[in-house]
Amino acid sequence: MLTVNDLARSDPQSAWEACRTGEWDRPTPGICQEHVQTNLVILPRSDAFDFLRFCQRNPKPCPLIEVADTGDPEPKLTAAGADLRTDLPRYRVYRAGQLVEERTDIRKLWRDDLVAFLLGCSFSFEYALLKAGVPLRHIEMGANVPMYRTSIRCTAAGKFAGPMVVSMRPIPARLVSLAVTVTAQVPEVHGTPVHVGAPDALGIADINRPDWGDALDIGSDELPVFWACGVTPQAIALEASPELMITHAPGHMFITRLTNEQIIAS
């Protein structure tokens, strides 16, 4: 059986094949470490235009890496040769806003009117922070980053509307500026924090009770720093109850040909 180590340095093509053949159906953190991983949202064309407009209006929570052509399961610009119907380890299928199944292949569900969206995820952005010397507690502890629904309303587009979800990382006070300037260099993956300190002002009642992920201790020399989170578009698409929506399963991301270095440099 393949392990994370086997795929840690592999090229995207090998990871896609491992997913396609069923050799890999587990979470993607740690695999293809040099490459940008993305969230996946697939919607019918009837909803896709408003969803794209929603992403354009809310670039921090919804950083578009690619919008594939209608009916095309190959994201030609960032992952030529990949097939989004088979090349992720695990998918979730929602109908009318309800999770109906989790599967490792969506070939049978594919339709000519489906549009695939690849959205930036925090792995690339954490790569930039770690590289700059900003410690990340949830990674040190092997935990999931804590995420919170906030009182910030996203700018609506058609039926897509709702609150912004943020992720929180405790950052030493002396490194807050560095965390801001480093993430300013990666607007493709959430960019700068939306909020520093003062969780109350974000509508977070209890920082120790995240809506998703694990609670983290915040030291007396640290501040909770909040970034727009890629869970936002998925949560909002779900609330809009599209006839059909297919996403990656949490943690089971799509791997692109883009490298983390390319994203930082661009």
Next chain:
Amino acid sequence: MLTVNDLARSDPQSAWEACRTGEWDRPTPGICQEHVQTNLVILPRSDAFDFLRFCQRNPKPCPLIEVADTGDPEPKLTAAGADLRTDLPRYRVYRAGQLVEERTDIRKLWRDDLVAFLLGCSFSFEYALLKAGVPLRHIEMGANVPMYRTSIRCTAAGKFAGPMVVSMRPIPARLVSLAVTVTAQVPEVHGTPVHVGAPDALGIADINRPDWGDALDIGSDELPVFWACGVTPQAIALEASPELMITHAPGHMFITRLTNEQIIAS
């Protein structure tokens, strides 16, 4: 009769009203100087999704300021209270890729399936350059910036495909770095140059014969610096021959509530 000076410091609302009542039907450079002016492209919904995808894939030539809701002539996010059918001084109407008329009001042409796109224009970006002390020859000379069709292909989306158009500004060699760092701060309006020097490598046969605008002298201590130009999306939309396309008339831009300072700061 109103003059540019009468409107130089006015708020957007007054300029919209002057357009609406017919008091102002001339070019907009110099009016509402603190405010962001934009290109306008209006397309039927059947073409609008691919056009939005095209803009997403080509952010330098196609910097989206706002995509209004389908059928809505009010750009609520950047110009609440405005009516895009009346509040520009002058429009051009194209049918099947042919210019059919120029008019000062498009109320009679409006339809429920039309989508209005506001795209960043170079005025804001020149404001940032001038403020940083980078001289701009075409402004000093009262000329139009020279624009060139290049050998850079935009990334296609559906029927929207074609070459990138660039604008050229001669920049003193010692200020080229400054021109890059200043425009890096305004990704909403074309961002950093796509090319510095070497016009041949861009497919420009003769720098003294621009495809649009006026030729400019380039001093021996200066380099031609090329930025992606907002003429690109319009030129490409036109080549795609949509059933209907309505744009601003050249130089007769839409004025938003956004200020140039806001764009630089964001």
